[in-house]
Amino acid sequence: MEFFKYTRTFNFMGKSKLAMILSIVLVLSSFALLATKGLNYGVDFAGGTIVQVKYTTDAPIDDMREKLKGNKIFEDATITEFGSAEEVVIRMKTTTGNVTVDIGDVTRESLKDTGEFEVRRVDIVGPKVGSELKEKGIMSLILAIVGILIYVAFRFEWRFAVASIIALVHDVSIALGAIVLVGLEVNLDVLAALLTILGYSLNDTIIVFDRIRESVVKTRESELSEIIDDSITKTLARTTLTSLTTLFVVFTLFMFGGEIIHAFAFTLLVGIVIGTYSSIFVASPILLLFGFDVKKYHIKLAEKAKREAEKERMRSQFESGVM
Known part of the structure; x- marks a missing residue:
């Protein structure tokens, strides 16, 4: 059609x-x-940490910034909306050097007084x-x-x-x-x-x-x-x-x-x-x-067709025993 x-x-x-x-x-x-x-460059190429948080209501971004200020892990962190007013992403250019620290648990503890939420994603990529x-x-x-x-x-x-x-x-x-x-x-x-x-x-x-x-x-x-x-x-x-x-x-x-x-x-x-x-x-x-x-x-x-024809002619002569 x-x-x-x-x-x-x-x-x-x-x-x-x-x-x-x-x-x-x-x-x-x-x-x-x-x-x-x-x-x-995002975390995949520049390294760092991303924590995605989803609230049941509009995310209190200003309140979140105040709560995270008290923790050195979230120093210089940026908080932006992610698709909707209820969902935010916390981006940090550094990663914690302590392998025993769960950044998801630290985020929950730091934001526990900001409302009802869940940590949906944690991505950590080292700079190397x-x-x-x-x-x-x-x-x-x-x-x-x-x-x-x-x-x-x-x-x-x-x-x-x-x-x-x-x-x-x-x-x-x-x-x-x-x-x-x-x-x-x-x-x-x-x-x-x-x-x-x-x-x-x-x-x-x-x-x-x-x-x-x-x-x-x-x-x-x-x-x-x-x-x-x-x-x-x-x-x-x-x-x-x-x-x-x-x-x-x-x-x-x-x-x-x-x-x-x-x-x-x-x-x-x-x-x-x-x-x-x-x-x-x-x-x-x-x-x-x-x-x-x-x-x-x-x-x-x-010229290419001529060369191919000549090759074919020589092949035919060789197969028939006439050279």
């Missing part, structure tokens, strides 16, 4: 210069935010473990990008591979800029979302590149821009359906999934929009900038 049917070819490459300017502005703005404000997680997270992103570069280079050619990597760096950079802009904590959930964005964006880009390659092989049209416009138009229905359905699911998670996956869902929302955009207006125009020549590609394919 085809929900979206396009009867004409859209002039995507005619808007590519404007789109590239927009992309450059967004990427540079993201870099500026990363350089000035920096990433707000947090540093190791951060290093491994960065390494996983780098290895993913390198693996994608190798895969696309073998499947297509180097221009397609470089265009894909530039689009992926574009997507991740803007997603990180959006995270810094709204002040979200960067934790393992956000890292998982960034890796998901890499896969989603690459999948979208590969589908467009596959159609471009098929069109280049089948047509004798020498204008690459026209081939790209036709290829993107033919994949637009699939792209629209995939992006809309995925966006609907992630938006539902963002709205109703709760504070615990808020950062994950937000990162995916930005990534889906930017990933779909980059497949059309970033990855494809880069092929034009790199000077991909359709005629030379046809000559290259013809």
Whole structure:
């Protein structure tokens, strides 16, 4: 069933210069935010302690701050709402060095006169473990990008591979800029979302590149821009359906999934929009900038077919005993 049917070819490459300017502005703005404000690392990467507390009524945050002041463990602790007025999170940048101390019990004792509540979660990550997680997270992103570069280079050619990597760096950079802009904590959930964005964006880009390659092989049209416009138009229905359905699911998670996956869902929302955009207006125009020549590609394919035919002829002669 085809929900979206396009009867004409859209002039995507005619808007590519404007789109590239927009992309450059967004990427540079993201870099500026990363350089000035920096990433707000969560407990997973920076180390520290998180205690999640839920009250039966609105949490008395001011009263909680007063009660916690008397305990050195909660020195410099921050208390913020977590999804609702009844639920709060106590964040500390340090961890207690005494393994016999249960921070949950200490919290209950310190807040016992503030109302009826329960301690729902206690997360403790040492600074060394947090540093190791951060290093491994960065390494996983780098290895993913390198693996994608190798895969696309073998499947297509180097221009397609470089265009894909530039689009992926574009997507991740803007997603990180959006995270810094709204002040979200960067934790393992956000890292998982960034890796998901890499896969989603690459999948979208590969589908467009596959159609471009098929069109280049089948047509004798020498204008690459026209081939790209036709290829993107033919994949637009699939792209629209995939992006809309995925966006609907992630938006539902963002709205109703709760504070615990808020950062994950937000990162995916930005990534889906930017990933779909980059497949059309970033990855494809880069092929034009790199000077991909359709005629030379046809000559290259013809020479490859000639070599394959010669190998097959020699194989047949060898099998028949005629050399």
